[in-house]
Amino acid sequence: MKAAVISFPGSNCDFDMLYALQDFGVDAQIISAKKNDLTGFDAIFLPGGFSYGDYLRTGAIAHFSPIMSAVTQAANAGKLIVGVCNGFQILTEAGLLPGQLLMNATPGFICDEVELEIANPNTAYTNAYDNDDTILIPIAHGEGNYFADETTLDKLEENHQIVFRYVDNPNGSAHDIAGIMNEKGNVFGMMPHPERAVDQVTGNIDGQKFFKSILSGILTKA
Amino acid sequence: MTTVTNNELTPEQVRDSKIYTQWGLTEAEYELIVSELKRLPNFTETGIFSGMWSEHVSYKKSKPILRKFWSTNERVLQGPGEGAGILDIGDGQAVVFKAESHNHPSFVEPYEGAATGVGGILRDIFSMGAQPIAVLDSLRFGELDDAHTRHIVDGVIAGIAGYGNAIGIPTVGGEISFDPVYAGNPLVNVMAVGLMDQAAMQVGQAKGVGNSIIYVGAKTGRDGINGASFASAEFSTAHESDRSAVQVGDPFLEKLVMDATLQAVREHSDIIVGIQDMGAAGLLSSSSEMAAKAGMGITLNLDSVPQRETNMTPYELMLSESQERMLLVVKRGEEQAIIDLFQAADLDAVIIGNVTDNGRYILTFDDEIVADVPIDFLTHAPKQNLPMAEPKRIAGFSSAQFEPAVNDVKQTILDLIAQPTIASKTALFRHFDSMVRADTAIKPGGDASLVRVRGTKKALAMTTDVNARYLYLDPFVGAQMAVAEAARNIVATGALPIGITDGLNFGSPDNPEVYYELDQAAAGINALAKQLNTPIISGNVSLYNETDGQAIYPTPMIGMVGLLSDITNATTVDFKHAGDSIYVIGETNDSFNGSEIQKMQHGELTGQLFAFDDTAEIAAQKLVYSAISKQLLSSAHDLSEGGLIVGLLESSFAGDLSFDVQTKQADKYLFAETPSRFVVSVAAEKAEAFEQLAGTQATKIGIVTDDDVLKVVTTNQTIMLSRTATKKVYQESLACQLKA
Numbered sequence: 001m002k003a004a005v006i007s008f009p010g011s012n013c014d015f016d017m018l019y020a021l022q023d024f025g026v027d028a029q030i031i032s033a034k035k036n037d038l039t040g041f042d043a044i045f046l047p048g049g050f051s052y053g054d055y056l057r058t059g060a061i062a063h064f065s066p067i068m069s070a071v072t073q074a075a076n077a078g079k080l081i082v083g084v085c086n087g088f089q090i091l092t093e094a095g096l097l098p099g100q101l102l103m104n105a106t107p108g109f110i111c112d113e114v115e116l117e118i119a120n121p122n123t124a125y126t127n128a129y130d131n132d133d134t135i136l137i138p139i140a141h142g143e144g145n146y147f148a149d150e151t152t153l154d155k156l157e158e159n160h161q162i163v164f165r166y167v168d169n170p171n172g173s174a175h176d177i178a179g180i181m182n183e184k185g186n187v188f189g190m191m192p193h194p195e196r197a198v199d200q201v202t203g204n205i206d207g208q209k210f211f212k213s214i215l216s217g218i219l220t221k222a
Numbered sequence: 223m224t225t226v227t228n229n230e231l232t233p234e235q236v237r238d239s240k241i242y243t244q245w246g247l248t249e250a251e252y253e254l255i256v257s258e259l260k261r262l263p264n265f266t267e268t269g270i271f272s273g274m275w276s277e278h279v280s281y282k283k284s285k286p287i288l289r290k291f292w293s294t295n296e297r298v299l300q301g302p303g304e305g306a307g308i309l310d311i312g313d314g315q316a317v318v319f320k321a322e323s324h325n326h327p328s329f330v331e332p333y334e335g336a337a338t339g340v341g342g343i344l345r346d347i348f349s350m351g352a353q354p355i356a357v358l359d360s361l362r363f364g365e366l367d368d369a370h371t372r373h374i375v376d377g378v379i380a381g382i383a384g385y386g387n388a389i390g391i392p393t394v395g396g397e398i399s400f401d402p403v404y405a406g407n408p409l410v411n412v413m414a415v416g417l418m419d420q421a422a423m424q425v426g427q428a429k430g431v432g433n434s435i436i437y438v439g440a441k442t443g444r445d446g447i448n449g450a451s452f453a454s455a456e457f458s459t460a461h462e463s464d465r466s467a468v469q470v471g472d473p474f475l476e477k478l479v480m481d482a483t484l485q486a487v488r489e490h491s492d493i494i495v496g497i498q499d500m501g502a503a504g505l506l507s508s509s510s511e512m513a514a515k516a517g518m519g520i521t522l523n524l525d526s527v528p529q530r531e532t533n534m535t536p537y538e539l540m541l542s543e544s545q546e547r548m549l550l551v552v553k554r555g556e557e558q559a560i561i562d563l564f565q566a567a568d569l570d571a572v573i574i575g576n577v578t579d580n581g582r583y584i585l586t587f588d589d590e591i592v593a594d595v596p597i598d599f600l601t602h603a604p605k606q607n608l609p610m611a612e613p614k615r616i617a618g619f620s621s622a623q624f625e626p627a628v629n630d631v632k633q634t635i636l637d638l639i640a641q642p643t644i645a646s647k648t649a650l651f652r653h654f655d656s657m658v659r660a661d662t663a664i665k666p667g668g669d670a671s672l673v674r675v676r677g678t679k680k681a682l683a684m685t686t687d688v689n690a691r692y693l694y695l696d697p698f699v700g701a702q703m704a705v706a707e708a709a710r711n712i713v714a715t716g717a718l719p720i721g722i723t724d725g726l727n728f729g730s731p732d733n734p735e736v737y738y739e740l741d742q743a744a745a746g747i748n749a750l751a752k753q754l755n756t757p758i759i760s761g762n763v764s765l766y767n768e769t770d771g772q773a774i775y776p777t778p779m780i781g782m783v784g785l786l787s788d789i790t791n792a793t794t795v796d797f798k799h800a801g802d803s804i805y806v807i808g809e810t811n812d813s814f815n816g817s818e819i820q821k822m823q824h825g826e827l828t829g830q831l832f833a834f835d836d837t838a839e840i841a842a843q844k845l846v847y848s849a850i851s852k853q854l855l856s857s858a859h860d861l862s863e864g865g866l867i868v869g870l871l872e873s874s875f876a877g878d879l880s881f882d883v884q885t886k887q888a889d890k891y892l893f894a895e896t897p898s899r900f901v902v903s904v905a906a907e908k909a910e911a912f913e914q915l916a917g918t919q920a921t922k923i924g925i926v927t928d929d930d931v932l933k934v935v936t937t938n939q940t941i942m943l944s945r946t947a948t949k950k951v952y953q954e955s956l957a958c959q960l961k962a
Contacts, residue, residue: 009568010474012390016660019676048658050388053474109383111655140387140655196660201674201681201789203663 001215003028004041006071006087008062013048013085013195020195021045024211033065043080043214044071046087048140048193058101058143059089068094080124080214081187085141088179088189097182097189098156099148101141105172109142113204115167116178116192120160123181124217125188128209134167135206137192144191146173146180159183164190230535233262245272251604258599266585267593269537271600273503274510277765280603283731284763287744291751291758297720298757303515304425305346305499306416307759309721311785315675316420317682318352321360321413321725321781322501323764327468328410332377336410337385337471341545343414344391345499348480349548351424351487352416355659356673357386359396359412360686360725360779364405366642366959374408375650375960381471382412383653388473389480392662393654395671396686399643399863401821406769411725411762413781415684417675422487426498428512428520428577432554433495435509435522435575438564439479439547441530442505445469446543475546475569482567483548486560493556500547506540508549509575510583514601522575524587536585536592551577608731610738619695619830624814627823628889631941634819635867636948638893640955641822644864646875649957667876668795669711669860670784681792683717683784689863690775691816696831697739697776700816701746703897706839708782709754710860713843714900716791716850717784722751724761724780729773731765739776740765747778753836754843756782793850795859796877800928802856803909804883805920806866808842808899810891818863819893832896839898845919846900854904854912861899867892867934869901874932875949883924884935892934 003021007014007030014030021028031038033051038044051062062068068090075081075096083091091097104110113136121131129135148156153175156162164179171191179190194207231239242252247268255263255271263271277283293301299316300308306320324339340357347354359382364371386393391414428435446469486494496516498508505527513520524539534542552560557573564571578584583600585593628634638644651666663681664672670685687708693700709719724747729736751758767774786792797804814820815829849855857877861869866885874881885891903926904912913920927933932943 010388010477012388012477012658013660016658019660049390050474050477053388053472055474108380109387109653109655111387111652111657138657140657142387193657196657199660201663201792202657202660203665 001026001042002040003043003045004031004038005045005047006031006033006067008033008049008051008065010051010053011047011049011086013193017045017047017084017195020198020211023198024215026215031067033062033067036066036070038070038074041074041079043082044074046083046090048085048087051086051090059086059093062090063093072096075187078184078186083189084193084195085191088191089143091187091189096187097180098152099146101143102145102147103143104145110170111140112170113138114170114192116164117167119162119165123163123185125163125210125213127216128212136204137194137206138196139170139192141191144171144173146177148174156180163188230265230537233264236265236268237262242268242272245269246276247272251275254604259595266536266540267595270506270540270593273506273541274600275603279503279507281763282603283606283608284740284765285605286607287741288763290744290748292748293757293759295755295757298759299420299423301759302761305349307721307723308350308423309759311680313678314420316418317783318347318350318416318418319413319723319781319783320346320760321411321723321779322346322762323725323727324410324412325407325727325764325767328378329374329408331468332374333381333384334468334470336378336381338469338545339410339412340382340385341471341473341476342501343412344389344476344480345501345548347414347416348483349424349426349497349499350416350418351422352418353484354391354414354416355661356394356415356671356684357391357412358394358684358686358781361396361398362404362409362777363400365400365402366962368405371405372960378408378410379650379653385471385473387655389477390658392656392658394656394662394673395666395684398647398650401775403772403774406772407767407774409727409774409777411727411779413686413723415682415783422491424487424494424497426512427496427516428518428551429495429516430553431577431579433577434552434554434557434573435520436550436552436557436560436571437527437547437574438550438569438571440472440475440544441528441570442534442539442542442544443530444534444538444542447538447541469543469545471545478567478569479546479548482564482569486563490559493553493559494550495553496551498549500549502543504541504543510597510601512549512551513577514597519578519580519582519597520575521578521584524585526572526574528570528572536587608737609734610741611734612738613735616696619828621830623812623832624820624824624829626814626819626890626893631889632943635943636951638818638822638864639868639871639952641818642956642959644818644868645955646953647956648953649960663789663792664715664794669714672715672786672792674789679788681786681789683712683715683786685711686779686781687711688777688779690777691821691827692831693743693776694827695816695829697742698746699831699834701743701778702750702834702836704778704780705747705750705754706897707860707862708780709756709843710900712782712784713847714793714795714858714860715784715786716793717786718847719754719756719782719784722756722758722780722782724758724778726761726763727767727774727777727779728765729768736773743776743778747780750836753840791850791853793855793858795873796857797873797879797903797926798856798877799905800879800926802903802905802926803922804881804901804903804924804926805922806899806901807845807916807920808838809896810866810887810894810899811896813894813896817893817895834897841919842898842900845916846902849912849915854908854915856903856905858900858902861901863895865893865895866901871948871952873901874945875952880927880929880932880945881924882927882933885923887937889936889938892936
C-alpha cells in the first residue's frame with residue numbers, strides 16, 4: 001500500500017501520521033498541498049493542525065489548496081481518504097463528508113484522552129476492533145463539535161455511517177459523533193487522534209487497531 | 223549625516239528635551255554617548271542606544287552577578303551568550319534549551335503577551351538549528367478572588383494555548399502558583415527544549431566581510447516599539463499608555479519560518495554563516511550583537527526592510543518588536559538559494575545589508591546615513607555595580623517554626639488541597655496540546671515531563687520549579703531548594719539531571735534589598751548546580767517586577783533537563799498496584815515557615831526558613847536514581863508544597879488507588895515541607911532488594927490499597943477519607959475558583 005500524507009501550510013500532525021503509518025510498514029510519504037497530483041496512491045491522509053493558521057473557519061482556506069482537486073478525484077475513484085482533526089474539518093469544508101465542525105460547546109481548546117465506542121465495527125477503519133470495544137484515544141481541538149441538520153443525521157444513522165462515538169461527549173457533538181464516513185465508506189473523518197496512540201512509550205496503544213483495520217482492508221482489496 | 227526624518231527631533235532638541243530619559247537612558251549615559259561620538263547623537267542613534275543599553279537587552283545591572291554562574295562541564299557544547307545553551311546527549315545528538323520571561327507584556331495584554339512569549343523562546347531554539355520538541359510554562363498569579371487576576375489567568379492560558387497548539391510544539395509541563403505579590407506583576411516564564419544533530423549547530427555570528435544580512439519572516443510594523451525599555455522599568459497604575467508596547471503573535475507564520483529555517487540549516491549549512499532571531503530590541507539587537515560577537519561591523523539599508531505599515535521611521539524600524547522575524551548571515555554570492563527557499567514557503571527574504579570590517583554600526587535610510595556609531599560601544603552598556611543590603615525583614619525573622627493548627631486534620635487536609643497552588647491544574651493544562659508530535663511519554667501533572675527521542679531508547683525529562691516563598695524568607699537557601707526540587711522531579715522519572723536554564727524574576731535592582739536577593743539567589747543556584755553537575759547553560763533576567771512599589775517575591779525559575787538512557791525505565795508518580803509497599807525517603811522535621819499551611823492558616827509568610835542539607839539531598843536523589851535504574855520502584859514522587867500528605871494524595875489520585883499508612887510522628891508533620899524527600903511505592907517481590915539498597919534512608923509507612931478509603935494513622939489519631947470525595951475536591955477546586 002502506498003499512502004500520501006498531505007501537508008498543508010500549518011499542518012502539525014503530518015509527521016505523527018507519517019511515522020504511525022511507517023510503524024505499520026506502510027510506504028508513506030508527505031505530499032505538499034501545493035501539488036495537484038495524487039496518482040499512484042492507494043490511501044490519502046489529511047492530518048491535524050491549523051491549516052493556513054485557521055484564523056477563518058477551520059479548514060475553510062485549506063479546501064481551496066491545489067491538492068484538494070486531486071483528493072476529490074481520488075475520493076471519486078474510490079481511494080481511501082482519511083481526515084483526522086483538522087483533516088476532518090477540511091473534508092467537511094470540501095463537501096467530501098457531510099456536516100460541519102463547530103466551536104466546542106464549552107469554548108476553548110481541549111487536550112485529553114477520551115473514551116470512544118465503536119459505532120460501526122464493519123468498516124475499513126474499525127474491522128480489527130471487537131464490537132463492544134471501548135477505546136481511549138487522544139483529542140486536541142477547539143472546534144470539534146460535529147453539527148449537521150436532522151435529515152443528514154438521520155441518514156448517517158440509517159446508513160451506519162457513524163464510525164466512532166464519544167462515551168462522554170467532550171465538545172457537544174450531535175449524536176456524540178467522533179468520526180463518520182461517506183455512504184460508500186471510502187472517505188472517513190474523525191476528530192480524535194489515533195496516530196497519537198500507537199506506541200507503548202506514550203502510554204496508549206488503542207489506536208493500533210485503527211491502522212490495522214485500514215491495512216487489512218487495503219490488503220484484502222489488493 | 224541627516225538629522226531630521228519625518229519631523230523627528232533634531233540632536234539639539236533631543237538634548238534639550240531629554241526625551242532619552244523617557245526611553246530609559248540616564249543623563250550620565252547620554253553624556254557618555256556624546257563624549258564617545260564627539261558630537262550629539264541624532265534621534266535614531268539616541269533611540270538605538272536606549273534599546274541596546276536597556277537592562278532587558280544589555281543586562282548591565284545583572285551581569286556582574288550572572289557572570290558568576292558555572293556553565294561548563296563535559297556535556298556543554300554551548301553555554302550562555304547565544305540564543306540558547308546546548309548539551310551533548312550522546313549519539314551525535316544534542317539538547318538545546320532556554321527560558322524567557324514575558325511578564326510585563328502579559329500583565330498589560332495577557333493573551334498576546336503570553337502568546338508572543340512562546341513564539342520568542344521557540345525562535346531562540348530553532349535559530350540554533352534545533353527542532354523545538356517541547357514547551358513548559360512557569361506561571362505566577364495573584365489570588366483568584368480578584369476579578370482582574372482571573373482575567374489575566376484566562377488570557378495567559380489562552381495565549382499559550384493559542385500559540386503553542388497552533389505551531390504544533392507540545393506544552394508538556396510547568397507549574398503554576400498563586401500569591402498576592404504577583405497581582406500587579408504576574409510572571410509568565412516559558413522554557414523551550416529542542417533537539418538537534420551536533421553537526422547542525424548554528425550560532426548568531428556575522429563573520430566574513432561582504433557577507434549578506436538577510437531578513438526573513440514577517441514584515442515589520444509598529445508593534446512593540448521599544449518594548450525592551452518598557453520591560454526595564456517599573457509599572458505604575460497611573461500610566462495606562464503601555465499597551466502599544468505589546469507585540470502581536472502569528473503562530474502560523476512562525477511555523478512557516480521555523481520549518482523553512484530548519485530546512486535551510488539542513489540543506490545549506492555550508493553557506494549559512496549565522497542565524498539570530500529578532501527578539502528584544504528587534505532588528506537592532508539581532509544585527510548589532512551578531513556583528514559584535516564576530517568582531518565585525520555592519521551596514522544596513524533600512525529601505526529594504528519589509529514593512530507592513532507606511533511611513534515608518536528608522537527609529538521605529540530598528541526598535542520594533544514585530545514577531546516571527548529572523549536574521550541570517552549568508553555567504554556573499556550564495557544568497558539566492560536561501561531567498562528561493564524562504565520564498566517557496568511564501569515568506570519574505572530580503573538582503574538588507576552586509577558585514578563590514580570597520581567596526582561601525584551604520585544605518586542608511588532614504589539614501590542617507592541615519593546612524594553611524596562604534597558597534598562595540600553600542601553593544602556594551604556601561605556596567606553598573608549596585609549596592610546591596612540584606613532585607614530588613616530577614617534580620618527580624620524569628621527562629622521558631624510556625625505551629626500548624628490541626629484540631630480537625632480531615633478538614634485541614636481538604637482545605638489544603640483546595641488551595642489553588644496545591645489543587646490539580648488540569649482545568650488549566652487541558653487547554654494545552656501536550657501530545658502533538660506523539661513523543662510525550664509523561665504528560666503534565668507528574669513531577670517532570672518526559673519526551674522520547676524518536677529512533678533511540680533515550681528520553682528527555684524536563685521541569686520548571688521554584689518555591690519563591692522560601693526565597694522570600696532566605697534567598698540563598700531558597701534558591702538551593704529550587705534547584706534541588708527541580709532535580710528531584712527529574713530523578714523521580716528515572717532520568718539524570720544534566721543542565722539548567724533559569725528565569726530570574728525580581729523587583730527593582732535599584733533597591734539594594736532586591737539586588738541582595740538577586741545576588742544571593744544566584745549564589746544559591748550556583749552552589750547546588752555544581753554539586754549536582756548541572757551547569758547553567760542559558761537563562762533570562764526579568765527585573766523591575768514591581769507595581770506601585772510592591773515587589774514580587776524573589777522568583778528564580780529553575781528549568782531543568784534530564785537524560786533517561788532507557789525509556790522503558792520511565793517511572794511516574796501514580797500508585798500502580800494494590801499491595802505495593804509505600805516508603806518515604808528522607809527525614810521529616812519541623813519545616814513550616816514559608817509552607818503552604820503557614821500561608822493558609824497564618825495568611826503571611828514569616829520566620830526563618832527551615833534548613834536544607836545538601837548531603838541528604840544528594841543522597842536521596844542518588845537512591846531514587848539507582849532504585850529506578852534497577853527497576854525496583856513502581857512509582858516515585860518528590861515531596862514539596864503541602865508535604866507528605868499532598869504527595870500521598872497525588873500518587874493515589876493519579877493511580878486511582880488508595881493508601882493505608884502509619885507515621886511515627888504527630889499530625890502536623892503530614893504538612894511539613896522538609897526538603898530532600900520522596901514518596902515511592904515498591905512491589906512485594908522487590909521490597910527486599912529495595913530495602914537493602916536504601917538502608918536507613920527509606921522508611922516503610924504502609925501499603926497501596928484498592929478500596930476507596932485513604933487511611934493515615936499518626937501518633938495522635940486515625941484519619942480516614944473517601945478517595946472519591948477527596949479527589950473531587952482536588953480536581954475541581956481550581957475550576958471552581960476560576961469561575962468565581
